[in-house]
Amino acid sequence: MLKYFHIRYPLMNYRYLVGFIFMLIIVISCNGISGEKTQPEKNISTVSDLVHFVDEAVVYSQRAGKDSALKAFADPNGSFTRGDAYIWAYDFSGINLAHPFHPEYTGSNKLSLVDPDGLHMIQLMQDTALNGSGFVSYKYENPLTGKTESKLAYVKRVDDSWWLGSGIYGENLSIPDTIPESIGTSLSTTVDNAVRYAEKVGKEKAVDEFNNQSGSFTTNDSYIFAFDLNGTTLAHPFHQDKIGTNESTFTDVNGVSIGGEKLTVAKEGGGFWYYVFDNPDIGNQPEFKASYIKTINNSWVVGTGRYLSDIPVNFSDENREKLVNQVHDAVSYVNEHGKDAAIKEFNNPNGSFSNPDMFIFAFDLNGTLLANPYLPGLVGENRLNDQDPYGKYPVKQLITNAEHGGGYTYYFFSDPGSDYDIRLKLGYTELAGKDMIIGSGIFPRT
CATH class of the missing domain: 1.20.5 (Single alpha-helices involved in coiled-coils or other helix-helix interfaces)
Known part of the structure; x- marks a missing residue:
């Protein structure tokens, strides 16, 4: 045995x-x-999945840098190829930078590429990305079936030089009215209609119509408001007591200047801005609101907005105080150690000013990013024309606030403390010396 x-x-x-x-x-x-890939990635099957996928790719570009990102996007076995969905990249002259299933495209100008119906799809995508982001419908070969199928693409500008896109296949794909691009389009379309009406009938008749609760521009969830370039309210169908009141100094519950920011946007000709305001549909409880305005004849402004109840705005007084104090400390650091040493420290992800929940960033007065410890791929690039998902230009407002002595603003940005998801952020900026903007921000935490 x-x-x-x-x-x-x-x-x-x-x-x-x-x-x-x-x-x-x-x-x-x-x-x-x-x-x-070391683990299975989520399939991209819905329009919301598609938007999130492209957002993820843009953030990856900002973190890893352009060269590393393009290498990842070109890999047919990489993490940015998921079933029949994949990322492609182009510059704004039409040169393909990456395509996992057509490597022969790389380096070639594809603006003349048309689908079976004759649609110049790359040209249309490029034009859409120039405006920030959006959707394009066309027909294209499915790499899994080898057949030409209907496809809905979502494209997004990375910076002034290039853009990304991806798409999903399917017939009669609809774009949800709850995603930022749909909301932004709805708001701007409503305002454009109001502008055309005002130009047709004149200011006086238009203001009367906008103030009419039973008028053609007032519905259960939408209305037109108007003000002049001094901030005096001209029209508001549900706040007649505000007519003739100057609201240029009004702030919301988180200290964001409602009046000041809308005048800044109005003097640029119009655009998007955000604030927290009492929603009459829920007993005048404060909710996040996205608004779009447009200036008429350089003298008065019309706009509309939408409450977005699913976006949290719980920025506590304590966290806002910490935010301002951190910016003050960073400005003091610049004054004590000098600009170059400060920028080096602010860019250090292990430095004394770096925390995923609240970190220091820096810009020059032209909008060039000088420091961001979590998005090193953006440092050195001009971000003045960056738009967030709803269409706001956050860097412009951050600079304006700093130049006016410091202030808060809302914008949507990638959250390093939440897997870089795009979330609402409350930013605060001040000047450091004469040529540098110092800022930080906080995300709502539950």
Whole structure:
């Protein structure tokens, strides 16, 4: 028995060893090496998934830098190829920068590329991305089926030089009215209609119509408001007591200057801005509101807005005080150590001013990013024309606030403390010296 046992025991060990090696080979083969995906990624099956996928790719570009991002996007086995959805990239002259299933496109100008119906799809996508982001419908080959199918693309500008896109296949795909692009389009369309009406009938008749609760521009969830370039209210169908009141100094519950920011946007000709305001539909409880305004004849302004109840705005007094104090400390650091040393410290992800929940960033007065410890791929680039998902130009407002002595503003940005998801952020900025903007921000935490 003992002899038998001693013969069998090493054989059993040997078999276990062979089995272990075999299993290890299978695991390595399945998981992949050299940049292949190590775990299954979520399939991109809905329009909301598509928007999130492209947002994820844009943030990756900002974190890893353009060269690393393009390499990842061009990899057909990489994490940015998920089933029949994948990321492609172009510059704004029409040159393809990355395509995982058509590597021969890279370096070629594809503006002349048309779908079976003759649609210049790349040209249309490029024009859409120039405006920030948006959707394009066309027909294209599905890499999984090899067939030409209907496709809905979502494209987004990365910076002034290039853009990204992806798409999903399917017939009659609809764009949800709850995503930022749909909301922004709805608001701007409503305002454009009001502007055309005002230009047709004149200011006096238009203001009367906008003030009419039963008028053609007032519905259960939409109305037109108007003010002059001094901030005096001209029209508001549900706040007649505000007519003739100057609201240029009004602030919301988080200290954001409602009046000041809307005048800044109005003097630019119009655009989007955000604030927290009492919603009459829920007992005048404060809710986040996105608004769009447009200036008429350089003398008065019309606008509309929408409450977005699913966006949290719980920025506590304590956190806002910490935010302002951190910016003050950063400005003092610049004054004490000098601009170059400060920028180096602000860019250090392990530095004294870096925390995913609240970190220091810096711009020059022209909008060039000087410091961001969590998005190093953006440092050195001009971000003045960046737009967030609803269409706001946050860097412009951050600079304006700093130049006017400091202040808060809302915008949507990637949250390093929440897997870089795009979330509402409350930013605060001040000047450091004469040529640098110092800022920080907080995300709502539950």
